[in-house]
Amino acid sequence: MKKLFAIAAYCMFSVLLFSQENEEKKYALSTVNSSVGVSLIQLSDPYLSPINYNGIGVNNKYESRSYLKPEDTNLSVHLSANDIYALTSNPTGTALIAYLAGNLGCGLSYHIRPKSGLQILLGGLWDLEGGLKLNDRNVNNPFNMDLATNLNATARMNYNFRLFRKNMSLNIAIQTPLIGCMFVPPRGASYYEIMNKGDFSNTLHFSSLHNRQGLRQMFVIEIPSKNTTTRIGFDINELKYKANDMIFSNSQIGFTIGSTFDMATFMGTKNPAPKNFISTKE
């Protein structure tokens, strides 16, 4: 009887310990922001035309952020993916440039909390940019590609405040390229010569502040409601770069709307879901 009691006590103690462990273990949530938007865009691509093209585009933005380690709330990892499709025309409306571009980024931020409700995130983001500008009126130079990779400096401020009896949040973010590499075709060369004949001379350029300057700015307010948290804001993107005696620019100003949510990811054998989470696989 004594032995039976001892075994039962050990089992209960073990279960208690296990549940405490589960309660104490921290899980890093990923904060995901997903939004769509409409942008006014001005393009200048001297390879296609010396004239500025203006138009409108739709964009899609996705970003997620989570702490690198759950026990360290000073360092977070940031992933982003943006794409835009725009249609622009020259001032006289005689030609169009269709613009399709995407950007993938991965970065780290250090969190500073100067006061309650205020966070300042400083860090860097490495990104890959790809884009295509198509002017089908042109002969032998109907398109130009934007290809670049950059290390960017990023800064972000998250400020939580209360308004209309709601806990809202103001996000302001800026990003600027510091150093990287970009593809720019020589002004006089056709893609036939570059691609088919493999003449890549003067196409790859080291980039830094001397020849590539840009600023992405985002102003967003997060408004929680019953079942979702809505993000409303606008962003301004300015990018200029020069190479091969050409100056390219891309200016965008847009309105965005989306939502934000937190999620946890469980996968593999090292990071299984706790037992109080239910998976459809079970």
Next chain:
Amino acid sequence: MRKHFYWLFIVLLASCIEEPAPQLNTVESNFESLWKIIDTRYCYLDYKKIDWDSIHDVYKLKLPKDSSDEVFFNLMDSMLDELKDGHVNLYSDFNISRYWKWYTDYPANFNSSIIFSSNYLGENYRVAGGMRYGKIDNGRVGYVYYGDFMSSFYDTNITSIFEYFKNCNGLIIDVRNNGGGSIEYASKLASYFFAKDTITGYMSHKLGDGHSNFSKPTAVKTLAHKSIKWNKPVVVLTNRLSYSATNDFVCRMKMAPNATIIGDKTGGGGGLPLSSELPNGWMVRFSACPMYDALMNHTEWGIEPDSPVNMTDSDIQKNIDTIIESAIITINNK
């Protein structure tokens, strides 16, 4: 050292990239814009010994104060004609300027009604991938007329044509009055007549604004087709209207092992054209990338045939194509 680094950083930050001021849509601005595009990007100013600065002065004086688009267009058309280049065009909403003297000042050397008469293709010719073909000279010679390098063709088309001509002594590829099209098709069509990959030319492009600043020429190879090959004699027929991509095809075929070029000198068009734009929205097309033959000779003024032959009036009256007849003799004598 650290202080210097900070200064450098500040200088880099402060050195904003300044975009050129937007161009105004005025007669003068459009004129200056067009003149500058040609001045900085056209590739044959020095080769053709054109004094583009003096042309600027001459045509600037002719600019009317209040001109209609049409008057201005015609003036710019005249200015561009000074380049004597069929690859130079100004595209407005109402017209496209062009220079045609590279073939209108020469004998036509082509008469389609003779080709499609019973002496040659007749009515029952075959068509495959933009090529019209049939047997001529009592079935001893295969004849293909390819009139547009924009017309696509596939390996299966060529296989069918070569199979049809397999018992012929040789093949005629007629590219007279073929004003060009895709340089890819020119390269592909030539590939069937090469036994091995061969450097058949070179090309380069403008670097900077100087009239003679060019990149190091890149070799243009004609890759021999891996499986489809014509090993018998082939004759390429040319006239002055064999232009642009056709000029490129002839340039390649000059190096093909069993090929002979017969007819008139090609029209040229050796500069790969690119496009730009004026503030008023008109597009200008111009030669930008000079192409050379395998001996680094410019091909802008055309390519000389191996055997120059012109159509004679007496033959034309008899419904005979002198150039085709010359090609038949060449094939049958090989």
